Amino acid sequence: MTGKKVILESGIEVNPLYTKEDINESEAHENMPGEYPFTRGIHKEMYRKRPFTIRQYAGFASPEETNKRFKFLIANGQTGLNVAFDLPTQCGLDSDNPKALGEVGRVGMSVDTLDDFEIAFDGIDLDKITVSLTINGSAIVLMAMYFALAEKRGYDINTLRGTAQNDILKEFIGRGTWIFPVNTSVKLVVDTVEYCAQHVPKYSPVSICGYHIRESGANPIQEMAYAFSIAKAYTDDTLKRGIDIDEFASRLSFNFDIYGNFFEQIAKFRGGRRLWAKIIREDYHAKNDRSSWMRMIAGGGGGGLTKEQPENNIIRSAYYALISALSGTQTMALCSYDEAYTIPTEKAAELSLRTMQIMIHEMGICDTVDPLGGSYYVEALTDQFEKEIKEEMKTVDNMGGIVEAVATGKIQEKVSHQAYERETGIQSGDIPKVGVNIFQREEDPKPVEFHPYNSDAANYQIEKLKKIKANRNKSKVQSCLTKLKKDCEQNGNLVPTVIEAVKEYATVGEIIQVMKDVYGEYEEPIFF
Amino acid sequence: MKILLSKPGLDGHDVGVKVLAHAIKNAGFEVAYTGLRKSMEEIVEMAKKIEADVIGLSILSGTHLILCERMKEIMIENGLDIPWLAGGNIPHGDVDALLEFGATAAFPTGTTIEEVVDYLNKLDNK
Numbered sequence: 001m002t003g004k005k006v007i008l009e010s011g012i013e014v015n016p017l018y019t020k021e022d023i024n025e026s027e028a029h030e031n032m033p034g035e036y037p038f039t040r041g042i043h044k045e046m047y048r049k050r051p052f053t054i055r056q057y058a059g060f061a062s063p064e065e066t067n068k069r070f071k072f073l074i075a076n077g078q079t080g081l082n083v084a085f086d087l088p089t090q091c092g093l094d095s096d097n098p099k100a101l102g103e104v105g106r107v108g109m110s111v112d113t114l115d116d117f118e119i120a121f122d123g124i125d126l127d128k129i130t131v132s133l134t135i136n137g138s139a140i141v142l143m144a145m146y147f148a149l150a151e152k153r154g155y156d157i158n159t160l161r162g163t164a165q166n167d168i169l170k171e172f173i174g175r176g177t178w179i180f181p182v183n184t185s186v187k188l189v190v191d192t193v194e195y196c197a198q199h200v201p202k203y204s205p206v207s208i209c210g211y212h213i214r215e216s217g218a219n220p221i222q223e224m225a226y227a228f229s230i231a232k233a234y235t236d237d238t239l240k241r242g243i244d245i246d247e248f249a250s251r252l253s254f255n256f257d258i259y260g261n262f263f264e265q266i267a268k269f270r271g272g273r274r275l276w277a278k279i280i281r282e283d284y285h286a287k288n289d290r291s292s293w294m295r296m297i298a299g300g301g302g303g304g305l306t307k308e309q310p311e312n313n314i315i316r317s318a319y320y321a322l323i324s325a326l327s328g329t330q331t332m333a334l335c336s337y338d339e340a341y342t343i344p345t346e347k348a349a350e351l352s353l354r355t356m357q358i359m360i361h362e363m364g365i366c367d368t369v370d371p372l373g374g375s376y377y378v379e380a381l382t383d384q385f386e387k388e389i390k391e392e393m394k395t396v397d398n399m400g401g402i403v404e405a406v407a408t409g410k411i412q413e414k415v416s417h418q419a420y421e422r423e424t425g426i427q428s429g430d431i432p433k434v435g436v437n438i439f440q441r442e443e444d445p446k447p448v449e450f451h452p453y454n455s456d457a458a459n460y461q462i463e464k465l466k467k468i469k470a471n472r473n474k475s476k477v478q479s480c481l482t483k484l485k486k487d488c489e490q491n492g493n494l495v496p497t498v499i500e501a502v503k504e505y506a507t508v509g510e511i512i513q514v515m516k517d518v519y520g521e522y523e524e525p526i527f528f
Numbered sequence: 529m530k531i532l533l534s535k536p537g538l539d540g541h542d543v544g545v546k547v548l549a550h551a552i553k554n555a556g557f558e559v560a561y562t563g564l565r566k567s568m569e570e571i572v573e574m575a576k577k578i579e580a581d582v583i584g585l586s587i588l589s590g591t592h593l594i595l596c597e598r599m600k601e602i603m604i605e606n607g608l609d610i611p612w613l614a615g616g617n618i619p620h621g622d623v624d625a626l627l628e629f630g631a632t633a634a635f636p637t638g639t640t641i642e643e644v645v646d647y648l649n650k651l652d653n654k
Contacts, residue, residue, distance in 0.1 A: 087538035087589065091565065099567060103538050133636035176540025176564045216543055254596055307638060341617065341637050419543050420550040448619035448637050450590030524563035528549035 008264045012384055018376035019119075028379040033328075033369045034421045035125040037277035039270050039382065040370040041328035042293040047366030052324070053331040054356050055297070056349065057082045061105035062457055063120035067264035070124050082333075084108030084118075085142070085507045092138040092512030095461045104458035106450075109135075112465045113505045115380055132163045137179040139166040139190045141508050144498040147200060150386040150501065163204040163253070169230040170209045172406045172522070173415060174216030179512060183486060184519040186478065188494065190237040195495035197238070197248040206234060207297070215303045216412075217419030220264055221385065224272040224412065225392030227254060228279065229402035235284065245284045249291035253330075256296055257325070259304025260318040262380040263381060269327035271385030283491060297331035298324045300352075305340045307434035307446055313337035318355050325365045326372055332356055342449045409525030414467040416528055465507065472505040480504050481514050488518035529652045532580035534562040534571040539589035544616065548604065549585070551641045557648060568595065568602045576608055582632075583612040584650065592618055593625060600630035611651060 006014040015022070017361050023029075031037070034044030043049065063082075066083065073081060076506055083333050085108040088100035094106045094112050104110050109120065121131075137144045143164050148257070168185040171178045178185060189206060196205040210218075210227035213310050220228060231252055253340045273294040280292035298318035305313040314337045334352040336344030344352075359365050372378045399405035425431035432438050478500035487497050493517075501511055533549050535542060542564055553559045560578055562571055575583050587595060596614055603609070611632035618626070618636045626634035632651075635644060 087540075091538050093538075099538065100567075102591040103589070106590065171540075174543070176542060416543070416546040417550070420547045421640070423547045424551070445620040446637065448617065448621075450617075450619075453590070453594070526561050526563055528546040528553075528559075528561055 008220075010264060010268075010385075010388065011220050012381070012489040014381075016066070018380050020376060022376050023383070024462075026379050026383050028239060028374065028382065029276075029287040031373070033122060033373075034287060036281065036292065037274040038293060039274040040373045042273070042295065042330075044369075046369040047325070047360075048369060051360045052329050053080070053364045054353065055080060055132070055331050055333050056081060056352065057084060057333055060084075060109055061086070061126055061454065063109060064180065064462065065110070066109050066120040067109070067122055068125070070121070070129065074124065079128065080132065082132045082134055085133050086110045087177070089142070089508060090135060092141070092516075093510055094178050094507050094509030095458065097466055097509060102453060104461055106453055108460050109456075111142065112461070112507045112509070113374070113468050114148055114152075114502045115457050115464070115468050115505060116151045121149060126155055126160065128154070130161045130163070132165075134165050134167055134384040136168050136171050136175070137177040137185075138166070138508055139164050139512050140192055140494060141502065142497055144203070144295045144495060145193055145502045148347060148499050148503045149367045151499075159202055160200055161202045163207060164192070165209065165255070166206045167209045167230065168211050169233065169406055170227075173218075173226070173411055174212035174419060175209075180515065180519050181522050182403055184232060184515075185522070186237060187491075189234055190241065191493045191495050192237045193234060193242050194243055194252075194493055195246055196251065197243045201247075201251075204253055205248075206251075207233075208234075209254050209255040211255045211257040211301065211305055213415065216300060217415035217417070219418065220268045221388045221392050222262065222415070223257060224268055224275075224385075224389045227256070227404065228272070228276060228389065229393050229396045231276075232279070233402050239284075244288045245280070246288040248417060249280055249284070249286055250288060250293065253295040256298040257301035257303065258298055258323050259301040260315075262319065263378060264322060265323045266327050267378060267381035267385045268389075269329075270382040271387075272389055273328070274328050274382070275386045282511050285348045287363075290485065295330050298327065298329045300335045302335050304341060305335055305337070306433060306436050308440065308443065310337050310340065312435050312445070313340070314351055314355070317352060318359075321355050322327055322365070326370075327357060338446075341446045348509060368431045370422070375440040381456060409527050412525070413527035420528075455458050460525060471506075477501070477506050477510075480506055481510060484511065484514050485518060488515055529581045529648070530560070530579065531582045531584060531648065532560045532562065532571070533573045533586065534566055534574075535564045536566055536568055536571060536587060537591045538565055538589060538591060540564055541588040542586075542652040543615075544588070545580055545586035546642060547582075548584075548615075548641060551590060551645060552648065555645045555648070557652075559643050568598050572606045572608055573600050573608065576606060579633070581610055581649070583610065584615075585614045587616040587618070589615065592616065593622060593629075594630065596626050596629045597630060599631045599643065603630070613647075615644070 031039040033040040087103045089111045158307045192205045196203045208231045210223040213226050214223040277292040300317045317334050338348045338350035385446040429437040484497045578637045613633045615635035620636045623634045
């Protein structure tokens with residue numbers, strides 16, 4: 001042994017040298033890209049055929065601005081966009097709710113009724129653009145709006161594409177836009193998965209997010225284990241509705257985080273991908289290979305970036321992008337270097353884009369499939385990750401399953417304790433961070449900027465809502481809401497009635513309120 | 529000294545406030561935390577109920593000026609006269625405005641845990 005012990009954040013000890021002895025027993029020798037269990041990638045040719053998709057996250061305050069942006073992107077040849085929503089929309093509150101004060105249109109598009117969607121997607125061919133909705137707590141309503149819009153405009157929703165984040169369980173661990181009690185929240189996700197499997201089969205109803213769990217303090221093993229446990233919880237309940245695994249599993253995808261040790265992250269994805277394939281095929285008996293693909297979006301995580309010497313984040317992001325590409329990602333999004341303290345400048349956003357483009361076009365990163373495959377170290381670590389993630393999933397099972405562990409706050413307690421350990425580790429210098437606790441220099445305070453709050457735009461949104469409320473068919477709205485209440489009480493699938501209600505211009509707030517009246521609201525267990 | 533940490537508004541960023549809660553507790557203070565998405569009224573009410581000596585507001589969504597402007601009124605309405613602090617992602621340039629709104633202290637972006645703990649120790653010894 002040379003030097004001091006090296007222990008990864010995940011607790012795995014790293015040897016100073018790896019040789020073929022370390023992978024003698026490994027199944028790495030048999031693994032091939034595009035073949036079960038997909039350790040080396042879900043496609044045979046991977047980026048040789050087509051590079052990963054670049055999809056940056058962006059928010060525009062109003063439906064009107066969003067519409068302009070869509071048209072600009074389409075004119076420039078783009079085919080997809082992530083839509084960010086403001087916090088009132090995400091929490092199921094209308095723009096005129098007192099709790100929405102100061103938040104309308106601040107971090108994304110404000111949506112009260114279907115009218116806002118009609119404005120946002122005016123003149124846009126929904127067959128040509130795929131829309132990704134970053135929405136969770138109120139996802140059932142926003143998804144229903146998207147389907148209602150498509151139907152009203154004469155599209156066959158049977159061929160409609162698009163995605164919703166719609167992963168409520170991770171909202172209880174990090175991000176925080178939960179509304180209903182945990183079990184009800186899961187039921188609503190499963191309603192959308194069931195509805196999509198039956199009526200909108202090309203739509204991806206859930207993107208399970210290890211990302212926010214990791215940002216909240218989970219280590220890389222826990223990130224994968226909790227995400228898989230969450231995916232299994234949605235899967236189990238969907239199966240209970242009599243839907244076959246092959247009718248929906250291929251539409252589930254994942255959103256993961258990247259920061260920390262280089263090889264640890266790569267092994268996390270390779271080992272995780274292998275394990276997920278095995279879970280879906282062996283435990284759930286899926287017959288279709290696509291069902292067992294761990295499709296993912298992965299890019300730089302905010303947790304690794306620093307506000308000290310922010311230019312260093314450009315370098316960090318380039319490594320994160322490389323990790324993502326070497327891990328066989330499907331889609332990549334990078335944080336901007338100034339994101340740790342401000343809204344990204346245009347320059348910073350462009351640099352993120354260029355980072356990915358340089359990698360694709362200059363570095364030859366797409367020339368050959370899984371270039372790290374066969375590395376003694378990477379394969380040994382991949383095997384260890386597969387094993388450790390599986391172990392951690394058992395720990396979750398022993399807590400009574402992920403739904404129970406989240407409802408009681410056990411997971412939150414664990415990750416928030418780890419976040420504390422990590423932060424004190426950084427502040428004490430035990431966890432080295434360049435520019436923060438080593439190689440520092442005196443710096444001026446950073447110019448912190450927020451999305452400027454436009455109270456005129458907020459008032460405009462509120463006025464628009466007033467007009468819609470005055471002009472809609474009140475008795476039809478009321479009968480939809482009454483029917484919704486009945487559906488809630490009878491525990492039926494709520495999606496069809498929510499679609500009817502949004503078509504009559506019932507508001508996000510009204511629909512969510514009916515559901516709150518029946519189901520109640522989540523009471524946050526307090527842990528720190 | 530009993531400190532109530534809180535998350536006013538709709539902002540869901542709670543890693544920082546929980547880390548701070550942990551650190552303040554370890555520094556020997558009594559700590560309570562409201563959880564996410566509380567109105568100013570709810571926060572002040574809880575402070576009264578648990579007889580907090582200090583209120584801390586954690587705000588990262590950029591709404592700190594709008595929210596803190598109301599804090600003073602609500603404190604007066606409720607007859608509560610205890611120090612309150614604002615922290616989170618707060619531009620240095622907004623610190624003075626927050627102090628004018630009545631905050632006893634405002635901790636801008638980049639404040640360390642140690643700085644907050646030191647401040648609380650001083651407040652405790654007054």
